[in-house]
Amino acid sequence: MHLEDLEALAARYHAEETHEQEIRVCVAASCQSSGSLPVLEALQSACAGQGNGRCKVKGVGCMGLCSAGPLVAVAKRHAPLNESVLYRAVTPQDAAEILASSGGAPVERLRCPTDQPFFQRQVRIVLERSGLIDPESLPEAIAHGGYSALIQAITEMTPAEVIREVTASGLRGRGGAGYPTGLKWSTVAKMPGAQKYVICNADEGDPGAFMDRAVLESDPHRVLEGMAIAAYAIGASKGYVYVRAEYPLAVARLETAIRAARRAGFLGARVADTPFGFDIELRLGAGAFVCGEETALMASIEGLRGQPRPRPPYPAESGLWGCPTLINNVETFANIASIVRRGSDWFASIGTQGSKGTKVFALAGRIKNTGLIEVPMGISLRTIIEEIGGGIPDGKGFKAVQTGGPSGGCIPADYLDTPVDYDSLKSLGTIMGSGGMIVMDETACMVDVARFFMEFCMSESCGKCVPCRTGTWQMHALLDRIARGEGTPEDLALLEELCEVVQSMSLCGLGQTAPNPVLSTLRYFRHEYEAKLQNQPLRKPQTQRGTG
Amino acid sequence: MPLSTARSNVRVVTLKIDGRDLSAREDETLLEVCREHRIPVPSLCYLEGLSVWAGCRLCMVELVNQNRLVASCATRAAEGMEVQTDSERLRRYRRTLIELLFAERNHVCAVCVSNGHCELQTLAQRLGIDHIRFAYRQAHEVLDSSHELFRLDHNRCILCTRCVRVCDEIEGAHVWDVMGRGSQCRIISDLAIPWGQSETCTNCGKCVQVCPTGALIKQGTSAGEMVKDRHFLPILARRRAR
Numbered sequence: 001m002h003l004e005d006l007e008a009l010a011a012r013y014h015a016e017e018t019h020e021q022e023i024r025v026c027v028a029a030s031c032q033s034s035g036s037l038p039v040l041e042a043l044q045s046a047c048a049g050q051g052n053g054r055c056k057v058k059g060v061g062c063m064g065l066c067s068a069g070p071l072v073a074v075a076k077r078h079a080p081l082n083e084s085v086l087y088r089a090v091t092p093q094d095a096a097e098i099l100a101s102s103g104g105a106p107v108e109r110l111r112c113p114t115d116q117p118f119f120q121r122q123v124r125i126v127l128e129r130s131g132l133i134d135p136e137s138l139p140e141a142i143a144h145g146g147y148s149a150l151i152q153a154i155t156e157m158t159p160a161e162v163i164r165e166v167t168a169s170g171l172r173g174r175g176g177a178g179y180p181t182g183l184k185w186s187t188v189a190k191m192p193g194a195q196k197y198v199i200c201n202a203d204e205g206d207p208g209a210f211m212d213r214a215v216l217e218s219d220p221h222r223v224l225e226g227m228a229i230a231a232y233a234i235g236a237s238k239g240y241v242y243v244r245a246e247y248p249l250a251v252a253r254l255e256t257a258i259r260a261a262r263r264a265g266f267l268g269a270r271v272a273d274t275p276f277g278f279d280i281e282l283r284l285g286a287g288a289f290v291c292g293e294e295t296a297l298m299a300s301i302e303g304l305r306g307q308p309r310p311r312p313p314y315p316a317e318s319g320l321w322g323c324p325t326l327i328n329n330v331e332t333f334a335n336i337a338s339i340v341r342r343g344s345d346w347f348a349s350i351g352t353q354g355s356k357g358t359k360v361f362a363l364a365g366r367i368k369n370t371g372l373i374e375v376p377m378g379i380s381l382r383t384i385i386e387e388i389g390g391g392i393p394d395g396k397g398f399k400a401v402q403t404g405g406p407s408g409g410c411i412p413a414d415y416l417d418t419p420v421d422y423d424s425l426k427s428l429g430t431i432m433g434s435g436g437m438i439v440m441d442e443t444a445c446m447v448d449v450a451r452f453f454m455e456f457c458m459s460e461s462c463g464k465c466v467p468c469r470t471g472t473w474q475m476h477a478l479l480d481r482i483a484r485g486e487g488t489p490e491d492l493a494l495l496e497e498l499c500e501v502v503q504s505m506s507l508c509g510l511g512q513t514a515p516n517p518v519l520s521t522l523r524y525f526r527h528e529y530e531a532k533l534q535n536q537p538l539r540k541p542q543t544q545r546g547t548g
Numbered sequence: 549m550p551l552s553t554a555r556s557n558v559r560v561v562t563l564k565i566d567g568r569d570l571s572a573r574e575d576e577t578l579l580e581v582c583r584e585h586r587i588p589v590p591s592l593c594y595l596e597g598l599s600v601w602a603g604c605r606l607c608m609v610e611l612v613n614q615n616r617l618v619a620s621c622a623t624r625a626a627e628g629m630e631v632q633t634d635s636e637r638l639r640r641y642r643r644t645l646i647e648l649l650f651a652e653r654n655h656v657c658a659v660c661v662s663n664g665h666c667e668l669q670t671l672a673q674r675l676g677i678d679h680i681r682f683a684y685r686q687a688h689e690v691l692d693s694s695h696e697l698f699r700l701d702h703n704r705c706i707l708c709t710r711c712v713r714v715c716d717e718i719e720g721a722h723v724w725d726v727m728g729r730g731s732q733c734r735i736i737s738d739l740a741i742p743w744g745q746s747e748t749c750t751n752c753g754k755c756v757q758v759c760p761t762g763a764l765i766k767q768g769t770s771a772g773e774m775v776k777d778r779h780f781l782p783i784l785a786r787r788r789a790r
Contacts, residue, residue, distance in 0.1 A: 288729065459729070459730060460730070462730070463731065464601075465604070465605050466706075467645060467648070471648060472730070473652075501641050501645070504608075505617065506605070507619075
């Protein structure tokens with residue numbers, strides 16, 4: 001298959017569609033949980049009753065503004081979200097009215113304006129098809145440019161050229177640490193070995209983060225395409241998507257997508273009738289957060305206990321079953337097709353010096369517009385929270401925003417003008433992370449926040465190494481005592497010492513970064529800790545004889 | 549498998565450990581080099597003859613001119629490497645780790661059959677630990693006395709997994725494994741059944757001999773009587789490697 005054949009196929013799919021208007025109902029997990037499936041059914045039966053074929057009702061992926069769900073967009077065929085009439089909190093009873101209004105005057109009482117900053121300030125690359133296409137339909141993905149980058153890569157580019165493009169784009173890993181993607185690819189490509197693997201890490205587990213879920217539920221073909229391009233570039237023939245079982249909808253859509261891609265020849269022994277062969281299998285996580293750590297993830301795929309091992313050797317050298325393995329996050333793979341299709345120069349023109357492209361964030365917590373956003377790197381936190389997020393509800397004041405989940409930290413109001421990029425966030429004592437952004441208002445207690453994340457790390461520690469297994473337990477106990485107002489200055493000193501030990505001595509990233517929420521809240525909100533300490537004189541040290 | 553198996557095309561490198569110039573094969577780990585030259589580096593999970601676990605973190609050492617610490621059991625020697633195995637910082641961290649282990653389960657040396665022959669106790673003494681600053685977890689742990697020859701006391705287990713590895717790698721029975729997460733981790737026999745009911749256990753006792761504390765012991769021993777003998781391990785491991 002050549003690019004022209006794919007374009008002809010896309011044109012055919014376009015020609016087959018005769019409707020003028022389409023009604024898009026979000027069927028991603030968050031809108032489903034607020035009841036979008038009955039809305040979809042009501043609209044479909046109302047549309048079938050009309051029976052003139054002018055209008056098509058379809059389920060689509062996430063449109064972003066999850067707090068206003070179920071969302072329904074009425075638009076001209078293929079018109080982007082910004083040009084559609086968007087309705088919020090739609091119920092099945094509204095179906096007839098919405099259908100009657102399509103192409104005419106909108107139903108004002110349900111209207112959700114799309115000229116607000118939430119929609120206008122976003123730049124959509126990863127989410128470009130999210131909310132536009134039916135995630136379960138391969139033809140719709142193809143009609144919107146799906147798999148054209150894969151065909152372009154394998155028929156018109158050498159693997160080295162693909163890697164050069166990815167390197168030149170400046171793309172960095174979206175899983176959290178921000179390792180340069182092109183460098184990772186070229187390392188695996190240069191490793192000797194007949195068998196190599198590509199793994200997509202979809203074991204998203206940070207509290208408050210749901211970017212990967214939304215991508216997989218809204219546009220799964222995009223991720224498969226990115227993985228196939230990576231496989232071609234590094235010389236792999238087999239790929240795995242490691243997705244957590246808590247995402248049943250994402251799993252179901254991935255399964256549908258993989259089956260459809262195989263049948264259409266985009267996966268399999270001869271991808272698009274070329275000698276390049278690549279197939280993808282799903283592996284479901286069994287609920288352990290640590291399996292998002294790459295060495296633990298690979299152990300889990302191999303059927304072993306999900307525990308990290310020391311690195312080096314890195315997966316690039318000795319990964320899955322000892323073979324060179326490329327492991328990237330969902331969002332990283334979701335960027336690849338756009339980079340190949342539109343060129344590295346285009347991608348590198350977005351973002352900042354050290355952080356290129358866009359980043360998807362999951363806005364959560366005390367903020368008006370909770371949901372999924374994609375913004376260019378370098379945008380300020382203030383723009384995200386005050387403009388896109390709509391600020392803090394109930395007239396409360398902003399206190400802090402937490403990024404990076406249990407490995408990240410809190411950023412106070414003084415630093416809201418910081419640009420969002422890997423290096424700026426790191427200098428503030430937090431990390432970009434996978435994209436969770438939890439906003440807290442003035443009523444939040446920062447000791448509670450630290451305790452919450454420490455409880456998470458404690459219960460998610462795999463138990464392999466001593467500092468993480470027992471250190472997080474002790475830190476949680478100390479935080480709990482301080483939060484209850486029973487802590488002493490010695491407790492605080494001990495907590496700080498434990499932070500240092502756990503950070504320096506732990507085996508994997510989970511343990512090494514577990515103290516971050518404590519360290520960052522101590523850095524900016526130390527007074528809150530101190531205010532909770534008992535001001536009693538030095539009590540007798542609570543010690544017990546350890547030996548003998 | 550031990551990291552260093554005799555290979556023919558391996559290079560020999562020179563490195564500096566605690567200011568001493570030493571030579572090592574490049575497939576040797578820093579800990580192996582240290583043990584060879586009697587440089588004392590504490591460790592509880594490492595045992596010559598078993599695979600590397602890197603879980604106790606006591607053997608962490610400083611790489612000079614690098615800000616980070618590495619586990620010497622899992623780091624190979626490299627040309628020009630400069631290693632510091634002892635420093636004020638490392639001693640402080642190691643003391644904290646030992647204290648954390650004491651606070652995690654119920655280690656009562658006075659009544660322990662391994663009193664005087666316990667690696668955890670010896671390390672605590674060597675590091676000058678005279679009290680525990682952390683709250684004891686007061687965990688309710690159980691004792692498995694179902695085996696006719698041996699006994700497992702979870703109160704004294706530090707989850708080093710030496711028993712798991714020796715049973716799997718040397719005896720080939722894989723009776724032991726780890727269940728649960730974090731502080732809920734437990735060593736289990738077979739699929740979490742009493743040891744005495746295990747159909748895979750060969751009664752060889754290797755796990756008992758490699759256990760660093762009084763967690764795995766012989767039945768019928770009393771306080772301080774359990775002396776362990778593990779010199780068999782490097783010899784067996786050498787034979788297996790051939």
